[in-house]
Amino acid sequence: MSDAYLEERHHQLRAQVRAFAELKVAPRVADMEHTGAVETELATAIAQQGWIGVTIDRAYGGMGAGHLAKTIIIEELSRISGAMGTVAQASQLGVAKIIHFGSERQKRIWLPKIASGSCLPTIAVTEPEAGSHVLGMQMTARRDGRHYVLNGCKIHIGNSHIGDIHGVIARTSEGSQGLTAFLVEADRPGLTLPPPRRTLGLHGFSFGELHFTDCRIPVGNRLGREGEGLDVAYSSSVLYGRPNLAAVALGIHQAILEQTTAFASERVRYGKQLHHLPNIKIKIGQIQSRVMTARLVAYHAAHLLDSVGKDQASPDCGSQLESTLPNTGAGCDAELMNAKLINVELVLDSVRTAMEIHAAAGLMDDIPIGRYLRDAHHIFAPAGTSDIQLLRLAEAALGQSKGQWSQRLSAALSPRPGPAPPL
Numbered sequence: 001m002s003d004a005y006l007e008e009r010h011h012q013l014r015a016q017v018r019a020f021a022e023l024k025v026a027p028r029v030a031d032m033e034h035t036g037a038v039e040t041e042l043a044t045a046i047a048q049q050g051w052i053g054v055t056i057d058r059a060y061g062g063m064g065a066g067h068l069a070k071t072i073i074i075e076e077l078s079r080i081s082g083a084m085g086t087v088a089q090a091s092q093l094g095v096a097k098i099i100h101f102g103s104e105r106q107k108r109i110w111l112p113k114i115a116s117g118s119c120l121p122t123i124a125v126t127e128p129e130a131g132s133h134v135l136g137m138q139m140t141a142r143r144d145g146r147h148y149v150l151n152g153c154k155i156h157i158g159n160s161h162i163g164d165i166h167g168v169i170a171r172t173s174e175g176s177q178g179l180t181a182f183l184v185e186a187d188r189p190g191l192t193l194p195p196p197r198r199t200l201g202l203h204g205f206s207f208g209e210l211h212f213t214d215c216r217i218p219v220g221n222r223l224g225r226e227g228e229g230l231d232v233a234y235s236s237s238v239l240y241g242r243p244n245l246a247a248v249a250l251g252i253h254q255a256i257l258e259q260t261t262a263f264a265s266e267r268v269r270y271g272k273q274l275h276h277l278p279n280i281k282i283k284i285g286q287i288q289s290r291v292m293t294a295r296l297v298a299y300h301a302a303h304l305l306d307s308v309g310k311d312q313a314s315p316d317c318g319s320q321l322e323s324t325l326p327n328t329g330a331g332c333d334a335e336l337m338n339a340k341l342i343n344v345e346l347v348l349d350s351v352r353t354a355m356e357i358h359a360a361a362g363l364m365d366d367i368p369i370g371r372y373l374r375d376a377h378h379i380f381a382p383a384g385t386s387d388i389q390l391l392r393l394a395e396a397a398l399g400q401s402k403g404q405w406s407q408r409l410s411a412a413l414s415p416r417p418g419p420a421p422p423l
């Protein structure tokens, strides 16, 4: 059923990304696992495919291919390496704020560079005292003439050590209207990065700290208006972060299924392949069922996201499935949250099942199941833990949601045809 969402161009894209991942990424995985070093070269090669610009309008040099295409890119990279899938998702997440809140000038400067792979963006929201509680943020941006002066610290920032342009949220005044977003070039004086720390999983991916000490940036680097920082953070997280992380989980989940079926077919017990044991067969059925469910909710949410803004989409970007699949036109924030929730929870369930099937063999480094287990745990916190998704879903059920980002930003969600207007 999930294939019903895909057009020929999606199948072609999948084949292209899969070939790249198997040829270029797979040979690097063992080394990334062993050293844990930040993998810059491969990240650059991925960006140079144009895949970070998958949702960027063609008018700005992007692929203009939409959110379902983005899901497939991340899924296929993550199937081979959760770390490299996460490199792509974190940079695509960094694109969102420029598409949604950038001025025409900022879009003309940054989007073509990102689309060509010469510039990797990030989004930096989390602080030591402010994870889920974004309003607990303490980093400040003080206006000083034609500049802002940034002071504070960000942690767990995806692509921290390879990002070229950081999207930083900081406090310009008190309260929920007191946050503002800025674009900060990685080489700005006053921005320093401590060495990345060794992490449980996603070896090769950096999600480290950014330290700002009297870091001066021009007023022209402000993204949106003063006071819109919370909107920038939330909209990026809902519209890009959640489906992106669902896609990372999906790719890892598919890899778990493939590894486990291969293992149960090769391993001999009682003179037969392991999968002849009925409990092993049932466990494989459980993993298969979870992958199918997870893929369905991920593709459904991405398809709806592509549909929401399709009034502005170019004709050749429109779905061929419009007559058969629903376009609710009513927003899809809840579906995006659910995609993240279901994909994370199910991959964590499946990796435990897979470990049980592998038994002692799963603990050996030459079998990747331990890597999948470690990587899957990294997908739990970003863009909101499962409890946070459940709280937001409960608010939707109770009619307590304060509007939907997918509706509010629908005009910016789909690629538009034609050249960009002059500066």
Ligand SMILES: Cc1cc2nc3c(=O)[nH]c(=O)nc-3n(C[C@H](O)[C@H](O)[C@H](O)COP(=O)(O)OP(=O)(O)OC[C@H]3O[C@@H](n4cnc5c(N)ncnc54)[C@H](O)[C@@H]3O)c2cc1C
Pocket: 090, 122, 123, 124, 125, 126, 130, 131, 132, 133, 155, 156, 157, 158, 159, 207, 378, 379, 381, 382, 383, 384, 385, 386, 387, 388, 391
């Ligand atoms: C791989 C990875 C990549 C990341 N990338 C980025 C990035 O690019 N940019 C960025 O800014 N950040 C990034 N993060 C940070 C991520 O956004 C935070 O980890 C996340 O927001 C959760 O914050 P926290 O870890 O501080 O947990 P906390 O917010 O401290 O939560 C701790 C526990 O309390 C629970 N909890 C918190 N609030 C509530 C509540 N209101 N009600 C009930 N329970 C609650 C949580 O569910 C959790 O169980 C990344 C993290 C990881 C692991």
